[in-house]
Amino acid sequence: MEKKEEKLNNLRHTLAHLLASAVGEIYKFDKIKLTLGPAIENGFYYDIDFGEEKISDSALQKIEDRMRKILPKWTDWQHKEISKEEALAFFKNEYKAELINEISDRGEKITTYTCGGFTDLCRGGHLEHPAQEIDPLSFKLDRVAGAYWRGDEKNKMLTRIYGLAFETKKELEAYLTQREEAEKRDHKKLGKELDLFVFSELVGSGLPLWTPKGTILRNLLDDYIWELRKKLDYMKVEIPHITKKELYEKSGHWDKFKNELFRITTREGHEFAMKPMNCPHHIQIFDRKQWSYKELPQRYANSTTCYRDEQTGELSGLSRVRAFTQDDAHVFCRMIQVKKELGEIWDKVVEPFYKSFGFNLKLRLSLHDPAHPEKYLGDAKSWEHAESVLRELAQERKTEFFEGVGEAAFYGPKLDFMATDSLGRQWQVATIQLDMNQPERFDLTCVNEKGEKERIVMIHAAIMGSIDRFLSILIEHVAGNFPLWLAPVQVKVIPVRTSHNEYAKKVFEMLKENNVRAEFDDAEENLGTKVRDAKNNKIPYWIVVGDKEIEADKVTLESRDKGQLGQISKEEILSKLLEEIKNKK
């Protein structure tokens, strides 16, 4: 297995060389500057400075053809170790020079590899005989993209050419098929087809508008979270969406995130901001009075919209927006209560919620990066303490977890839950954060057993994170086939002929009266059209009423997932549906 992976990596790395060579031949080696090109997941890329030349997708076919043309000449490699001076003289390109100097500074050897007459700076890791070992149909150039030199936006933007590569043509095709499948269930596409949300150019980019059907989904999900939280004695609170600048100056957000704040200047010249998060507001609610330790924890829940001025190029469907609704909650408690609180949120809210959709959860312990203390509030000691509490909790569980250095929030470490969806993709979803810094800044206390003021801590806990983003993940996870309890339309009642309308209407009314979200399709269309329509809309169940049904005083029930379920009495259908809804199946 490991060997196979190494071989695949070498294949992809070799193809990066071949790509660079082909590009050099077409665009002339002295007109362009090659930089670097590694193997990546599913393929490889090469970053190239094309100078004045503009490269677009249309050039890919030509380059790909050239790669295939020169591949037979790539029979074997010549490997050479050279001095720094030789290397600098040979490559004559500032990007390579930067790399050469770094290699030399690290005291490593500078090596070049040559194949088919093309020499590149490289530490090795290729297929030994490319011409024999590479199936010319197992790779494909994918797309052109911009990429900053060394990933730093202050640097020049290079042209990155991405390629896909596998050991066989069949594997490449399988990958492309899988990608097409993923595209079919893209939430942006399904959101339109299933009529869940829209964007308006007039409203602005990154600002989703939710349709009646989409709103049903949002509300049901939010209700579900509340149902779980209610058992843990949370209380709902409500806050305004704008606030004075001073609140964020005190919380520390103004300084760290002023570029991402939507700002408003009042007619009297005061500066306000749209809220980018809710903690400072909730802190003000907590801080309204003096608390006894007996009254803690105070647990405030609030699903509310936050606003962040993201760069336009980052926006994407519902995954990254400028206005998103957080299912937010803050727990104000004593340090000694933290572990129990965290454990309960984990066990009684996060786990059951994600499990019910069939997501597998992995935990990331998100820690601060000691190399960049300027990114965080508070001192090293309190960070270490907070992190040790979270680590302890994670270790006590059987859940698989890994540590993410530098992934912490600026005010504290986090437990970030990663969900794996039905296509095997990982998404960050729930986040539980321990915060010792904002209570410090706002001087939050309770009166303890000794009658002294004791500093408290706060826990931030968003389960879906953002309802919008969670829905984008859920839509793709279930491919638009929402479970019955969540489906905007749960049942469609279809009369075969208009003469069956009356009986069908009664069935529909019965469902409606029992709070089943039913739709009555009395359009003068044929049965096939109506069934097709139900399937296209991914409605979980539909009921067909015709002569046979009326005669038997039963109706035919069909399921999106299980097919024909035969003739059943109205009462049986109702109890079956209600049961399934109740169990969130």
Next chain:
RNA sequence: GCCGUCGUAGCUUAGCGGUAAAGCACGUCAUUGGUAAUGACGAGACCAAGGGUUCGAUCCCCUUCGACGGCUCCA
């Protein structure tokens, strides 16, 4: 923000330097149909917006807005 691709009816797309076409959806009429599409007729788009080149632009050029794929970012 940066690099690349792109923006034609509600949706999916065709098209061309001489002011636009199709399918689905929609409306009217006929069809009373048992599981993926009955027929006829009709309405619907100043071709994202604003400039420019041209006798003339949806088509060529520029700017802006918006979408997508990357890069950077993601409290």
